[in-house]
Each structure stands twice: as C-alpha cells, then as structure tokens.
Amino acid sequence: MAGLMVFVHYPDDDPFWDGARARFLSGETDFAHQAKQLVFGPERAFADLLPLFLERAEEPSRWQGIKLYDLDDYELKPLVGRYGVRVRDLVFRAAKRRPADYGESLLPYLDVEVAQVMVDWFVRLKAANEVAREWLLRHGLDAVPHLVPDAVGRRRAARDKAVAGLRLIAQEYGRDAVVKAVRVHGDQAADAVSTLVDAGAPAVPVKAPRIPKWLDVATLPRPATTAGDLDDAAVHNLVGLLMLSAETALPGREAIRTACEGLPEFAWAIFESWRAAGEPNGHAWVLTQLGELGDDGTALRAAPLVREWVSARKHLKAAQVVEDVLAKIGTDSALVQLNLMTRRSFPGGAREDARLALLDAARMRGLTEDQLADRLVPDLGLDAGGTLTLDYGPRRFVVGFDEQLRPFVTDEDGKRRKTLPKPGVKDDPELAPAAHRRFTAMKKDVRTIAADRILRLESAMVTSRRWTADEFQAFVVTHPLVRHLAQRLVWTAGADAFRVAEDGSFATVEDDAYTLPEDASVGVAHPLHLDVPAWSEVFADYAILQPFPQLARPVAVLDAEERDARRLVRFEGRTVPFGAVLRLAKRGWERAYPQESGVEPGIFRPVDEKLHVAVELDPGIVAGEPDSFPELRIRRVQVVTDLGKWWWNDEQDPHAPHLGDLDPLIVSEVLVDLAALSR
Numbered sequence: 001m002a003g004l005m006v007f008v009h010y011p012d013d014d015p016f017w018d019g020a021r022a023r024f025l026s027g028e029t030d031f032a033h034q035a036k037q038l039v040f041g042p043e044r045a046f047a048d049l050l051p052l053f054l055e056r057a058e059e060p061s062r063w064q065g066i067k068l069y070d071l072d073d074y075e076l077k078p079l080v081g082r083y084g085v086r087v088r089d090l091v092f093r094a095a096k097r098r099p100a101d102y103g104e105s106l107l108p109y110l111d112v113e114v115a116q117v118m119v120d121w122f123v124r125l126k127a128a129n130e131v132a133r134e135w136l137l138r139h140g141l142d143a144v145p146h147l148v149p150d151a152v153g154r155r156r157a158a159r160d161k162a163v164a165g166l167r168l169i170a171q172e173y174g175r176d177a178v179v180k181a182v183r184v185h186g187d188q189a190a191d192a193v194s195t196l197v198d199a200g201a202p203a204v205p206v207k208a209p210r211i212p213k214w215l216d217v218a219t220l221p222r223p224a225t226t227a228g229d230l231d232d233a234a235v236h237n238l239v240g241l242l243m244l245s246a247e248t249a250l251p252g253r254e255a256i257r258t259a260c261e262g263l264p265e266f267a268w269a270i271f272e273s274w275r276a277a278g279e280p281n282g283h284a285w286v287l288t289q290l291g292e293l294g295d296d297g298t299a300l301r302a303a304p305l306v307r308e309w310v311s312a313r314k315h316l317k318a319a320q321v322v323e324d325v326l327a328k329i330g331t332d333s334a335l336v337q338l339n340l341m342t343r344r345s346f347p348g349g350a351r352e353d354a355r356l357a358l359l360d361a362a363r364m365r366g367l368t369e370d371q372l373a374d375r376l377v378p379d380l381g382l383d384a385g386g387t388l389t390l391d392y393g394p395r396r397f398v399v400g401f402d403e404q405l406r407p408f409v410t411d412e413d414g415k416r417r418k419t420l421p422k423p424g425v426k427d428d429p430e431l432a433p434a435a436h437r438r439f440t441a442m443k444k445d446v447r448t449i450a451a452d453r454i455l456r457l458e459s460a461m462v463t464s465r466r467w468t469a470d471e472f473q474a475f476v477v478t479h480p481l482v483r484h485l486a487q488r489l490v491w492t493a494g495a496d497a498f499r500v501a502e503d504g505s506f507a508t509v510e511d512d513a514y515t516l517p518e519d520a521s522v523g524v525a526h527p528l529h530l531d532v533p534a535w536s537e538v539f540a541d542y543a544i545l546q547p548f549p550q551l552a553r554p555v556a557v558l559d560a561e562e563r564d565a566r567r568l569v570r571f572e573g574r575t576v577p578f579g580a581v582l583r584l585a586k587r588g589w590e591r592a593y594p595q596e597s598g599v600e601p602g603i604f605r606p607v608d609e610k611l612h613v614a615v616e617l618d619p620g621i622v623a624g625e626p627d628s629f630p631e632l633r634i635r636r637v638q639v640v641t642d643l644g645k646w647w648w649n650d651e652q653d654p655h656a657p658h659l660g661d662l663d664p665l666i667v668s669e670v671l672v673d674l675a676a677l678s679r
Helices: 015-026 031-040 050-058 073-097 099-106 112-124 129-142 144-151 156-173 175-185 187-197 232-244 253-259 263-276 285-293 296-311 315-329 332-341 347-365 369-375 431-463 469-477 532-541 578-587 664-677
Strands: 388-391 396-401 407-410 490-493 496-500 521-524 575-577 599-608 611-622 631-640
Touching (some): 050 073, 112 129, 129 144, 129 156, 144 175, 144 187, 285 315, 407 431, 431 664, 578 611, 599 631
Antiparallel strands (some): 388 396, 396 407
C-alpha cells in the first residue's frame, strides 16, 4: 500500500519542486496530492503551506469544491506522523465524519474531545468499536482523567458511555489503578468512580439480540450437559450469546465448551440454516460462532467454502472463514487447512489472509512459518517405517509411496498393484470395506499434503533454509510420510553432503556411513554445491527417483560484464506468454501490487527483506484478468532495494548491490527461471 504514495525522487533543489509549489498555490494540484507533498516534499517548497492547506479543508466551498472526502488513510496518517498536533483538528473532523475510514488516524491524540468520541464509538458504533477499544487500551490510565467529568456528570447518555470506557480500562489495568488515576479530580470523584467500576456491569451495555426469522431454534440439535439436554430457554440464551460473539469474544467460551457436548454440531446447524436462507447479509455472527465453538471437523467442512466463495466473488465472507473460523479454531487440523491455502492460487486476498493467520499462529508458538508447517504434517496413521497395512481378513495389503508421495499397494506375495482392489465375497464383510474406505480417504489427503511438502522442500533448497539436527530427525528423517521424500534427496551439513538411507541412517557419496553432528545445520543441497556426476551415479545405482529436479537441475552463472552490473540486459526486450509468468509463482516469484490503474507492473523475486530482483513487464498483468494480454514484453530486469519506488522510476537503484555480489545460488535460479520464461 505504501508504494502508492511514493513519488519519483527529485533532489530537494530540483526545479520540479518550484513548479509543484506553484501548482499547490494555484489549486491546480488536487487536495490529496497536496497532502502528500506536505509530507514528502522538501521544506524549502512546502514548509509554509500547511496553514493554507488547513484553510482549504476548513472552508471547502470557497476553494473549487475541495472536500475532506478527497483524503484517505494514505494521506491522513502520514500527515499525523509529520505534523502531529498541528493537524489534530483536521483529523478530528475527518474521524467524526467517517469513523470507519478515518478513525485510526485519531489514535495518537489524547484530550477530552477525543475521549468523548472514542467512548461514543465504543458503545454505539459497530464499525468503529475496535478502533475505540484500541484507543482506550492504548492510552489506558492516561485516558482516565479525560473520562471522569462525563462519568460523574448529570447527562445520562454521556455518563453511560464514559463509565463503559472506564470499565474496559479497569479490566485491563485493574480497578485500583483506575481509581488512583481518578484522584487528580479529588477524592469525591475517586469514590464515585470506584462505585461505578465495582458495579459489575459489562463494559458495554447491550440489548438482548433478536433471533432472526430464518433460524428456527426448535429444530437445532440440543447440546448436552451432565444434567441432560439444554431446554428451549437455555438454547435461546445460547443463540443470543453467539449473536454477540461477532462484536466481542464469546464470554465464558471455555466454560461453555467444558459444560456442553455437541457444540460443533449445534454451531454447524445454525450455519446450514443461514445458508438455506440464502446467506442474508448482516449476520457475521454465524461464521464467528463456527470459530468460537468449532473443532477439527468444523475446520475440514469450512475450508472448502473459501474457494467456493472466492469464485462467487464473496471475498469478505471468504476472508471471514480464514480469520474468524479456521484461525480462531486454531487446532493443528485447522492450521493445516490454512497452510494448504498458502500453496494454492487464491484470488481476492484469501491466500495472503491465510499466510498472515499462520504467521500469527507461528508467532504465538515461538516458531517461524516453515517450522510451524513442519509440525502440521499429519502421519496419516502410518507406521514408523512409513507404510500402512490394510487388513481384508483373509488378505492383507501394504501401502507404500513413490517419489511424488503417490500411494501404491503391495500384496502378500510382494506383487505391486496400481491400486487397492475392491473387497470381494471372500473378504471380511466389516474389515475389508473399512480398509478400502481408509485407503480412499488417505489418497485424497496425501495428494494435497504431497504438493505442499514437495514445494516447501524445493523452496528450502533455493532459499538455503536450515534445520537443526533435532528438527531434521523429528520432522524429516523419522516422520512416517516425509521420510519418503527425504530418502530421495541429497542433504548438506556444512561442507558435508549425505543422503538418507531406507533405514534412516546416513551415507556419503562413497556410500560410507555418515554421523550427523549434534550441532549440525542441515539443508537440501543445491547442485551448485555438489559433485553432481558422482551423486547422480549413486542415485542411478539405487534407482532413486527424485521428487523435484535436484541433481538434474540446470544451473547458470553470470558473464564477466553482468557481474559488475545491476541489470540483466540479456533478457530485456523478449516477449513472454502470460501463463509462463504466472507459473513462476511456484518457484518463489511474486506479482507486484496493482498500481492505481489496476495493473500489476511486473514480478519480483525476494533476495532478502529489503532486496529483490524485479522484472518490469509491458503492458503488465491486469489484476483479476491476467489473460487480458496474452503476451508480455520484458522491459527491465534489475536488482532493487526500494521496490515500490522502482516501478515508477526508470533510473537504476544506486543503493542496490551488483549482481556479482549476490549469492550465486539465487543468481543461478533467477537466470534459469528467466531463460525458461522467455524461451
């Protein structure tokens, strides 16, 4: 988003700024760009123009119809950061007029007027409730003195709102701390507030929700307690609580889950009633309560809704499944579904929503995204050797996996079959159908798991990801499913290269036993760092097929002239099909954020957090309609540090390193990808 605010860079003494100042003064520059120039322009040209800008905002009718609506977050927040209290009144008016759009810009300010607005939003406005809650908790005890006059005042509406804010702060900071903060107004005020805080009422007074007509509570399955099924009154109360859960966390959720059985089925029945009614708007609680009461089964049933609703352009509902259902359930099974979404092409932001939810989950567990993904791979009930025995009674079959984790079946004679045979008349009537159903379900599960694991291992090779020795043993070598992939790759520990044998031991290229040091840092070896002919001979001798090109992977190097350059001129001017560009997403490339025209100007490959190899495409990729231009021309390929600015600027990035300074592994991958792209 921030990239949309970046100007082409001009030195502070460039004549461009003199012209920009003149256009500002004449009103030729629109109001939004005036705000940007006040933030990003040099002081010599714009330092004295803030009063004029504020005057125009104050009296829009007197200046060519300028309206406060012309600003948005991208202009207002930078103004707050640059000018602080000098733009407070402008921000205050904007936030009061459009709380949902501008409310966050008011967060840094603390005074009586802002406090009154915030508690009003907190009690009254759903659209700005979260902003108000954030303001109250951010300013905390410092906000208390500003709420006291209304809290002990005569106007009931203002008093109720101020008390709600004080109660929220007391929940976070403690009742005694709030009373102490009130004493700046005297002991009498402190005693009065102490009584109000001790009243035990909820932070925000609410009305009893009205159950919608489309929901027939009498038809819902009854959750059960130790005293029996809930009666009609209790079910109505429970539905009422769930309706409030869209605005705040379900109070006593864990106590309710502990006391009642059958809540996931109850929640899903409410959801099905809502779908049967045509998914009416204004009932966000229906999805929120799935996350509040759902379990692993709920996660499996809800995950397909994301793709369904994205395809139907119901992007907000799809995002809510990610954030309010799967992320809130938060079990390993739910996180597995989110992890799979990050490896698929979901338009409408669902893929990024899933990635952010996983990052939050990983952060809470003290892990990286990749480390969390390692821990989410299910074992599918396989034994320690990575196989599964299916019992038909008189017959038994053993399930194994090939280099793509495709399951195959071996009978008791060792004969390999393409698939598991259907139960016959001589087979056990209970064991055989159950075993066949298990195999069918496992094939479906392993198909999605395999795609993710193979992509992650290939990504680990090209990004030089490392595992500790303990992680490598637990999540790679001995994992019942992943071990089948581990045995088909060459690994490195420092300068040592080794493979994983079928029994889990390690061997060198000479087939000597290898002992992995306890403090080893293990990674998937890149062919640039291997004796490829020697290792290829070993894998050929053992008839080992690889899950992705490793030993057969093409490599490339820069020529002498390119090593001292930032641009890869050899690819510029070539015409490429749009489909080949989109396929690079599976190889670590990302599409640029759409510009104001709705066109993505190119693709880029991250080198590190602040360094990228960027490819500008002409005319670009139309967001949502990538096939609008069947062929694209490579305009520029360059190493850049400021990616947002580079799309707007034809100049080379003087702060970027030369190509020869980059990791040869990354350079090789870029050269091979772009060569294949333009072939």
